[in-house]
Amino acid sequence: MFASATRAWKCFLLLPAVAAAIVVHGPVAISFAQDGYGGLTGQIFVEGKVPAPAELNVNKDAAVCLADGNVIVDQSLLVGENNELSGVFIMLQKGKQDLKIHPDLATAPSDPVVLDNNKCVFIPATLAVRTGQTVNLKNSDAAGHNCNVASFNNATNVNLPPNSEVPVKFEKADKVPSVVKCDIHPWMVAHMLIRDDPYFAVTNAEGKFSIEKIPAGKWTFQFWHSRCGYLKDLQQGGKGIASKRGEVEFEIKDGETLDLGKLLIEAKALAEKK
Numbered sequence: 001m002f003a004s005a006t007r008a009w010k011c012f013l014l015l016p017a018v019a020a021a022i023v024v025h026g027p028v029a030i031s032f033a034q035d036g037y038g039g040l041t042g043q044i045f046v047e048g049k050v051p052a053p054a055e056l057n058v059n060k061d062a063a064v065c066l067a068d069g070n071v072i073v074d075q076s077l078l079v080g081e082n083n084e085l086s087g088v089f090i091m092l093q094k095g096k097q098d099l100k101i102h103p104d105l106a107t108a109p110s111d112p113v114v115l116d117n118n119k120c121v122f123i124p125a126t127l128a129v130r131t132g133q134t135v136n137l138k139n140s141d142a143a144g145h146n147c148n149v150a151s152f153n154n155a156t157n158v159n160l161p162p163n164s165e166v167p168v169k170f171e172k173a174d175k176v177p178s179v180v181k182c183d184i185h186p187w188m189v190a191h192m193l194i195r196d197d198p199y200f201a202v203t204n205a206e207g208k209f210s211i212e213k214i215p216a217g218k219w220t221f222q223f224w225h226s227r228c229g230y231l232k233d234l235q236q237g238g239k240g241i242a243s244k245r246g247e248v249e250f251e252i253k254d255g256e257t258l259d260l261g262k263l264l265i266e267a268k269a270l271a272e273k274k
Contacts, residue, residue, distance in 0.1 A: 036216035036254025037102050044207045046083040048267030056187045061143040065120035075125040077227050077270055084207030085265065087126040089177050092199035093220040093247065102213035105198040108133040115190065117145040117160060122180065122190035131170055131196045138165045144184060151178035154194055170194045176224060191226050216254040220247050227270040235264040
């Protein structure tokens with residue numbers, strides 16, 4: 001009887017340990033893998049000589065557009081002093097995988113994005129927004145403009161009287177950036193990406209981009225630039241890494257930021273406008 005009681009007491013002591021082992025090595029580990037997030041960063045350069053942007057023919061509202069000696073040049077290929085390439089869009093391709101958006105990024109940012117018509121040029125020339133996010137279409141000029149957004153899913157054309165501003169929101173995502181034009185001043189062109197998730201970026205003036213809080217796992221990212229469309233000739237370490245649709249697969253690890261370092265695209269690949 002004493003032996004039976006001892007065995008029962010030992011079993012009672014072991015139960016919490018067994019339960020703890022089940023909790024630690026079972027559901028918690030699986031949940032941890034599902035809830036992991038990491039980042040992606042890199043910098044894109046043009047390899048080869050890039051000609052200076054061509055001066056454009058300004059044949060309307062010159063008193064406003066060319067005031068104070070302003071010169072308007074082609075905005076479609078902008079590079080830095082060290083050939084850093086701005087205006088490259090980087091987009092996560094969701095495919096059939098379940099995309100678990102980080103709770104911090106579940107809703108669109110409350111801060112609006114501004115697309116300005118300033119001295120008859122769109123500023124910025126490239127921008128990306130979330131569906132449901134306010135985009136302030138602004139006209140800082142003393143001449144009238146319009147913003148004709150040739151989006152596949154969000155086509156809109158907004159007239160902008162001098163020194164005015166109109167807020168808009170887009171409700172559907174697009175797969176690739178849309179062209180934005182001013183029909184009054186045909187040299188004015190910008191590109192806007194509209195997405196329903198937060199996993200996108202546009203390279204800045206230094207060619208840099210960063211995407212944060214990406215779900216851990218293997219994901220395909222797409223690289224796109226207005227001069228050539230998909231960056232199928234993108235290189236890393238002297239080797240081509242992209243498909244003909246500018247797609248590259250990367251593994252995002254929980255708690256880590258994958259730094260792609262220096263990525264290259266040859267100047268000849270950007271020579272002709274699409």
